[in-house]
Amino acid sequence: MNLWTTWLFITLNLLISTNGLVRTSYGNWNLERIGDGNTPSFLIDESKNQFLLDGLPFRYISGSIHYFRIPRERWEERLGKVRALGFNAIQYYIPWNAHELEEGNHDFSGILDFAEFSSMAFHKYNLWTILRIGMIFMVNNFQIKIPGPYICGEWENGGLPAWLLNKNVTKQRSSDPVFTREVEKWFETLLPRVKPLLRKNGGPVLMLQIENEYGSYGVCDKQYLRFLRDLTRAHVGDDVLLFTTDGASEKLLKCGTVEGVFPTVDFGPTDNKKDIESYFQIQRKYAPNAPFVNSEYYPGWLVLWGQKRQDLPSPQTIINGAQTMYSLGASMNFYMIHGGTNFGFWNGAETEAPCISSYDYDAPISEAGDVTAKYLEIRKWIKGLTDWTTPPLDVPGNSPKARYGKIKMRLAHSNGNSNGNGFMGDFTDPGDCVDSERPLSFEKMKHFLGLIAYQSKINSCGNLTIPSFGDFVYVYLNGKYIDTLTRRYYNLTRSSVILGGCRNDGEDRLFLLVENQGRQTFETINDRKGILSEVYLNGEAVHFWTQCGIKLPIQSEESQDYNRKAMKKILRNKLSKDNQKQGVFVGVLEVEAAADTWLDTTGWGKGIAIVNGRNLGRYWPTEGPQMTLYIPAEYLKVGDNLVMMVELEGATDACTSTTACVADFIDHPIFHFGK
Numbered sequence: 001m002n003l004w005t006t007w008l009f010i011t012l013n014l015l016i017s018t019n020g021l022v023r024t025s026y027g028n029w030n031l032e033r034i035g036d037g038n039t040p041s042f043l044i045d046e047s048k049n050q051f052l053l054d055g056l057p058f059r060y061i062s063g064s065i066h067y068f069r070i071p072r073e074r075w076e077e078r079l080g081k082v083r084a085l086g087f088n089a090i091q092y093y094i095p096w097n098a099h100e101l102e103e104g105n106h107d108f109s110g111i112l113d114f115a116e117f118s119s120m121a122f123h124k125y126n127l128w129t130i131l132r133i134g135m136i137f138m139v140n141n142f143q144i145k146i147p148g149p150y151i152c153g154e155w156e157n158g159g160l161p162a163w164l165l166n167k168n169v170t171k172q173r174s175s176d177p178v179f180t181r182e183v184e185k186w187f188e189t190l191l192p193r194v195k196p197l198l199r200k201n202g203g204p205v206l207m208l209q210i211e212n213e214y215g216s217y218g219v220c221d222k223q224y225l226r227f228l229r230d231l232t233r234a235h236v237g238d239d240v241l242l243f244t245t246d247g248a249s250e251k252l253l254k255c256g257t258v259e260g261v262f263p264t265v266d267f268g269p270t271d272n273k274k275d276i277e278s279y280f281q282i283q284r285k286y287a288p289n290a291p292f293v294n295s296e297y298y299p300g301w302l303v304l305w306g307q308k309r310q311d312l313p314s315p316q317t318i319i320n321g322a323q324t325m326y327s328l329g330a331s332m333n334f335y336m337i338h339g340g341t342n343f344g345f346w347n348g349a350e351t352e353a354p355c356i357s358s359y360d361y362d363a364p365i366s367e368a369g370d371v372t373a374k375y376l377e378i379r380k381w382i383k384g385l386t387d388w389t390t391p392p393l394d395v396p397g398n399s400p401k402a403r404y405g406k407i408k409m410r411l412a413h414s415n416g417n418s419n420g421n422g423f424m425g426d427f428t429d430p431g432d433c434v435d436s437e438r439p440l441s442f443e444k445m446k447h448f449l450g451l452i453a454y455q456s457k458i459n460s461c462g463n464l465t466i467p468s469f470g471d472f473v474y475v476y477l478n479g480k481y482i483d484t485l486t487r488r489y490y491n492l493t494r495s496s497v498i499l500g501g502c503r504n505d506g507e508d509r510l511f512l513l514v515e516n517q518g519r520q521t522f523e524t525i526n527d528r529k530g531i532l533s534e535v536y537l538n539g540e541a542v543h544f545w546t547q548c549g550i551k552l553p554i555q556s557e558e559s560q561d562y563n564r565k566a567m568k569k570i571l572r573n574k575l576s577k578d579n580q581k582q583g584v585f586v587g588v589l590e591v592e593a594a595a596d597t598w599l600d601t602t603g604w605g606k607g608i609a610i611v612n613g614r615n616l617g618r619y620w621p622t623e624g625p626q627m628t629l630y631i632p633a634e635y636l637k638v639g640d641n642l643v644m645m646v647e648l649e650g651a652t653d654a655c656t657s658t659t660a661c662v663a664d665f666i667d668h669p670i671f672h673f674g675k
């Protein structure tokens with residue numbers, strides 16, 4: 001018997017503490033502290049391939065649930081639903097870019113208060129936390145075969161701040177010193193906030209994941225993984241279990257793992273027991289004396305704009321796979337147990353297309369927090385596990401939903417008539433405008449998300465070409481919408497348009513509204529946005545630009561104080577004869593009792609919807625499949641609610657009446673696959 005097994009024998013069988021330091025493959029624990037039976041700790045017992053929580057054998061069934069995708073007011077409801085399933089843990093990422101949107105300016109408040117999220121999970125529902133501090137997050141779908149996107153990121157830039165793009169990082173997620181210096185600064189801010197939450201300090205956080213599916217990234221920079229490990233240890237100590245997660249293949253674990261850090265795997269549901277056994281055997285090869293863990297087991301999947309179909313595992317397959325893992329003694333995490341919403345501008349993008357605003361994910365708990373058929377199946381399965389120590393609770397009720405019906409939306413401001421800093425008319429502060437000879441990118445403007453308006457004067461019409469830009473350019477000439485340029489949307493790319501109708505008086509006004517529709521995640525490319533090259537007219541570069549960052553709310557929590565007086569005035573106006581359908585539309589939704597509802601965007605083109613200053617996300621019903629935007633009850637108030645829609649492509653079918661366009665509020669979500 002080595003010291004470790006001796007100690008285990010003593011602790012587990014005799015409950016006697018002894019002295020000295022226990023070295024395991026994943027850190028060094030102080031025996032005396034662990035051995036007294038009630039000192040909080042979390043580690044791997046390598047003699048029995050199991051976790052020990054506070055000295056006792058432990059396994060988890062957890063669910064991924066992201067605080068930053070759930071309205072702050074609804075955390076308790078959603079966490080309660082995870083606990084009622086019979087789960088004993090939650091798992092979540094920390095998105096660096098949401099916490100540090102502007103360099104050096106950190107936000108851990110409101111919807112970003114992850115410490116409160118974990119504390120609530122722990123104190124109200126006895127849910128432990130598996131925390132992923134890794135810089136980047138994405139899901140690598142190579143196990144479940146779904147046509148279309150095999151790999152898709154989920155969050156803007158994979159969680160990396162866009163301001164890193166201004167830093168001359170040669171390779172993100174590598175030991176490039178420019179990158180690691182920024183990571184050091186971030187961890188200096190982040191890890192002291194994680195520390196009090198760690199189990200050894202009496203908190204709910206059991207282990208910390210560094211990086212994420214790094215094996216899939218293809219860089220295989222072990223020096224970088226060692227840097228992350230050592231940096232994390234320097235902050236939290238070497239008596240905290242660190243782990244990595246990679247797809248269950250040798251090739252991926254080879255590059256994604258690093259000595260001293262516990263390797264786990266991820267894979268989706270399957271009825272095939274042999275496959276699951278073989279996945280865990282791959283993990284075991286890299287972690288010979290440790291428990292089996294599937295860190296991402298997919299009961300659903302995410303969706304891209306324009307996606308035509310969605311193939312998901314059946315509830316029975318989800319249960320069969322989970323049961324196989326359970327009988328092998330594995331711990332597992334359902335990704336996602338509750339998806340939530342990419343409010344604001346936080347959706348990420350895949351190479352082919354951006355992710356939709358909803359992050360419903362077809363998860364067992366729906367976007368609005370409702371219990372689904374999948375939820376009931378999983379709950380039934382856990383209820384049947386006789387040796388499971390946190391059995392399900394009563395099935396929680398769902399929140400009330402409201403169908404408020406149709407309201408009139410009036411054009412308050414035509415996009416093409418704007419002069420950039422007056423883009424939102426009387427509704428918001430003017431944006432930040434900068435003059436320059438050549439157009440500036442979103443990153444150079446330090447306006448990272450949403451929209452930037454670029455304007456210049458041109459001398460003649462003709463072939464307008466922009467060789468490099470991201471992602472969509474809405475082209476206007478003298479206030480009139482001409483067309484949309486597209487960097488890449490599936491196999492559609494469009495970088496030139498013929499402009500006609502110039503007055504040729506030297507005062508023809510070119511107005512380019514440019515949309516960042518979400519930075520890519522999986523490839524971790526330097527995904528810059530805005531106009532990234534010269535703009536050519538008949539082969540000649542157009543110079544002297546004014547560009548204005550359009551101020552729209554970015555986090556779902558923040559609410560902009562709109563000028564209500566100006567709004568009332570506009571609402572009294574007769575709809576202008578101007579039949580342009582691209583612009584800022586406003587309307588008032590009267591509410592007697594606030595309840596969850598959905599804005600049905602059918603008939604609108606493409607844009608951004610905002611209610612009472614809260615950014616609900618993007619809509620694009622002409623592409624689908626998402627037709628509705630979720631509005632939590634808490635975003636509404638009794639009385640008048642201001643609804644704004646920033647319409648970019650034209651609300652043709654919603655504006656059939658000559659007096660107004662229409663927005664409809666319904667009591668359920670609509671997804672039209674196959675549109």
Ligand SMILES: *[C@@H]1O[C@H](CO)[C@@H](O)[C@H](O)[C@H]1NC(C)=O
Nearest residue numbers: 163164165166167168169178
């Ligand atoms: C990045 O590199 C460019 C060109 O080499 C240089 O002009 C710029 O100052 C550098 N920026 C930073 C932040 O180092």
Ligand SMILES: *[C@@H]1O[C@H](CO)[C@@H](O)[C@H](O)[C@H]1NC(C)=O
Nearest residue numbers: 463464465496497498538539
């Ligand atoms: C405009 O010019 C570009 C670059 O020369 C060319 O590739 C493109 O086909 C032209 N567009 C049209 C619509 O003629």
Ligand SMILES: *[C@@H]1O[C@H](CO)[C@@H](O)[C@H](O)[C@H]1NC(C)=O
Nearest residue numbers: 306352353489490491492493
């Ligand atoms: C992409 O290309 C394929 C075949 O070349 C075509 O069938 C399909 O319609 C195209 N899709 C789009 C969105 O243009």
